[in-house]
Amino acid sequence: MKPPPNSAIVSFLVVLWIFLVFGYETVWRRFVTEVDGVVISSRDVPSTGAPRYGTEYVIRDENGRDHSYIAGATDASLARSLPVGTSIKKEWGRLDYTVNGRTLRFPIYFYSAILGVAAFCFLWGLVQWRSSRDGKGA
Numbered sequence: 001m002k003p004p005p006n007s008a009i010v011s012f013l014v015v016l017w018i019f020l021v022f023g024y025e026t027v028w029r030r031f032v033t034e035v036d037g038v039v040i041s042s043r044d045v046p047s048t049g050a051p052r053y054g055t056e057y058v059i060r061d062e063n064g065r066d067h068s069y070i071a072g073a074t075d076a077s078l079a080r081s082l083p084v085g086t087s088i089k090k091e092w093g094r095l096d097y098t099v100n101g102r103t104l105r106f107p108i109y110f111y112s113a114i115l116g117v118a119a120f121c122f123l124w125g126l127v128q129w130r131s132s133r134d135g136k137g138a
Contacts, residue, residue, distance in 0.1 A: 008132070011125030018118035027095070027111055029076040034092040035069050037061040039082050047073070055080040059088065075107060 041058035052073035059067050071077040078090055078097055090097035095106035 008125040008128040011121045011128065015118045015122040015125065018114060018121070022111060022114045022118070026074060026076045027115075030095055030106060032092055033076075033078065033090050035059055035067070035078065035088055035090045035097070037067065037088065039084055039086040039088060040066065042082055042084055042086075044081060053080065055082070057082070075111075079104065 037059040039057055040060045041056075043056045045054050045056055047053055050073075054073065054077075055071045057069045057071065059069055061067060069078070071080045073080070078088065079099060082088065082099065087100050088097065095108060096103055098104070
C-alpha cells in the first residue's frame with residue numbers, strides 16, 4: 001500500500017489543528033464551563049509577553065460556597081472585567097450564558113463555518129488518499 005499523498009497529509013494536519021484550536025480549545029471548553037453565582041472578587045491579571053489579559057474571579061453560589069474562575073482572552077472564556085456584585089450563570093452543555101439577566105451569545109455561526117471547513121478538508125484528504133491507494137491519483 002502506498003503512503004498518502006502530501007496533499008492528504010497536509011489536509012489531515014490542517015484538520016487536526018482546526019479541531020484542536022477551534023473545536024476542543026474553544027467550543028468544548030466553553031460547552032463544559034459551569035458557573036452560577038455572584039462575583040465577590042474580580043482582579044484583572046496581565047498576560048506575560050502578550051497584550052491581552054485575564055480576569056480572576058471568586059464567585060459565590062446560592063449556598064454560600066466560593067468558587068474561582070479565570071476568564072481568558074478567547075471565546076472559550078466568559079466575560080472579563082465584570083465588577084463585584086455581577087450575577088453570572090453559565091450552565092454545562094450550553095454555549096450562551098447570562099450576566100445580570102442579559103443573555104450573551106456564543107458566535108456559533110463563525111465556529112460552525114470554521115468546523116465545516118475542517119470537515120471538508122478531512123473528507124477531501126480521505127478522497128485524495130483513497131484515490132492514491134487505488135492508483136487513480138497522484
